[in-house]
Amino acid sequence: MPTIISVASGKGGVGKSMVVSNLGLLLARKGQRVILVDMDIGGANLHILFGMFHPPSTLTDFFSNRLTHLNDVAHSIANPASLKLIPGTGETLITANLQHAKKKRLIRHLQKLDADIILVDVGAGTSYHTLDFFLLADHFLAVATPDPTSVLDLYRFIKLAAIRKVLTAFLARDPIAEALLSKDFHSITEVLEAVGRTSESGVALAQQALQGFQPALILNRMTPKSRINTLHLQHLLKQYVGADLSVLGNIPEDPHVQQSILKYLPVVELSPRAPAAQAFDQIAENMLKLVRQPEVLSEPLKEPRKIRA
Numbered sequence: 001m002p003t004i005i006s007v008a009s010g011k012g013g014v015g016k017s018m019v020v021s022n023l024g025l026l027l028a029r030k031g032q033r034v035i036l037v038d039m040d041i042g043g044a045n046l047h048i049l050f051g052m053f054h055p056p057s058t059l060t061d062f063f064s065n066r067l068t069h070l071n072d073v074a075h076s077i078a079n080p081a082s083l084k085l086i087p088g089t090g091e092t093l094i095t096a097n098l099q100h101a102k103k104k105r106l107i108r109h110l111q112k113l114d115a116d117i118i119l120v121d122v123g124a125g126t127s128y129h130t131l132d133f134f135l136l137a138d139h140f141l142a143v144a145t146p147d148p149t150s151v152l153d154l155y156r157f158i159k160l161a162a163i164r165k166v167l168t169a170f171l172a173r174d175p176i177a178e179a180l181l182s183k184d185f186h187s188i189t190e191v192l193e194a195v196g197r198t199s200e201s202g203v204a205l206a207q208q209a210l211q212g213f214q215p216a217l218i219l220n221r222m223t224p225k226s227r228i229n230t231l232h233l234q235h236l237l238k239q240y241v242g243a244d245l246s247v248l249g250n251i252p253e254d255p256h257v258q259q260s261i262l263k264y265l266p267v268v269e270l271s272p273r274a275p276a277a278q279a280f281d282q283i284a285e286n287m288l289k290l291v292r293q294p295e296v297l298s299e300p301l302k303e304p305r306k307i308r309a
C-alpha cells in the first residue's frame, strides 16, 4: 500500500504546490514511484507547474464517475516516468458539496494506487474538505513562512485539524461532538478536558484518535532573520500536538524559485545548484527516512541547513 503524505499550510501562497512538485520529482529520482494529487479544490494548479496546460482528465472525471478508477486520472508528467500527477478539479457543485461517500471512495482509491508515495496538495484554508483531505494521510506536512500571518494561519489550521481528528472518533450526534463544535480551544489539553467533562470514557477514544497526529514542518522563504518567528510557531504548535514538531527542512528565499515557476519547471530541475534546490535534496532524504521509519519523528532529524546571509 502506498504511503500517503498530505501537505497543508492554512494560509495561501506560502509554497505548498512548489514543495509538492519539487519533492515529488526528487523522490521519483531517488527510485520511488510517486503520484502527486492536487486536492486544492478551486485553486488547482500543480499541472501548470509542470507545464501541462490541458490535462487529458482530472479529479472532476473521477468525482463525476466519468472515469471509474483513480489510476486512469494519473498522468506521467516528467522524467522519470515514475512521477505521475492527478490534476485537480475546478470548483463545481459536486466538489463544493463533496459528500462523505465520495470522500470515502477517494480514500479507498488513493490507498489502491500503484505507487510508493502519494503527495497530496490540500490547498489553503480551513474548510471541512481541506481538513479532511489533510487528515486522510499517513503523514502530515505543514508548510509555513516566517511571516507572522502565515504562522498564525498554520496554528489555526493545526488546531482545527486536531479537533476534527478527535471528532472523527465520535458520531455526529454524540454530545461530545456538540461540545467540541462551537468552542474555541487553546490547547489539546483543553480539548481533552472538554471531552472528559461530557464523558470520561471518551477521553481514551479522543487520545487514540490523536495518536500519530504529529505534523512535520517545512519552513519556506527563510532568511537569516527568520529564527524568532519559527521558534514562536513551534511553541504554539506544541500545544496542539503535545510534542515538539520536527522540522523536516528549511527552504531559503531564493529568486531561482520564481524563475523556475515562470519556466514551468521545478527548481530542482532548472537550477539544481540553487540554494532552494539544495535544501530540497536534504528534505527529500529526510522524507524517505520518515516513510521508511516513521518513529524518526521522535528523534531529531538531520539539522536543517542554516540559512546564510
Ligand SMILES: Nc1ncnc2c1ncn2[C@@H]1O[C@H](COP(=O)(O)OP(=O)(O)OP(=O)(O)O)[C@@H](O)[C@H]1O
Residues within 6 Å of the ligand: 009, 011, 012, 013, 014, 015, 016, 017, 018, 019, 040, 043, 123, 124, 220, 221, 222, 251, 252, 253, 254, 255, 257, 258, 261, 276
Ligand atoms: N523559497 C522561495 N523563494 C522565493 N519565492 C518563493 C519561494 N517559495 C515560494 N515562492 C513564491 O511563492 C509563490 C507561491 O507558491 P505556491 O504556488 O507553491 O504556493 P501555495 O501555497 O501552493 O499557494 P496556494 O495556496 O495559492 O495554492 C510562488 O509562485 C513563488 O513565486
Ligand SMILES: [Mg+2]
Residues within 6 Å of the ligand: 016, 017, 018, 040, 045, 121, 123
Ligand atoms: Mg498551491
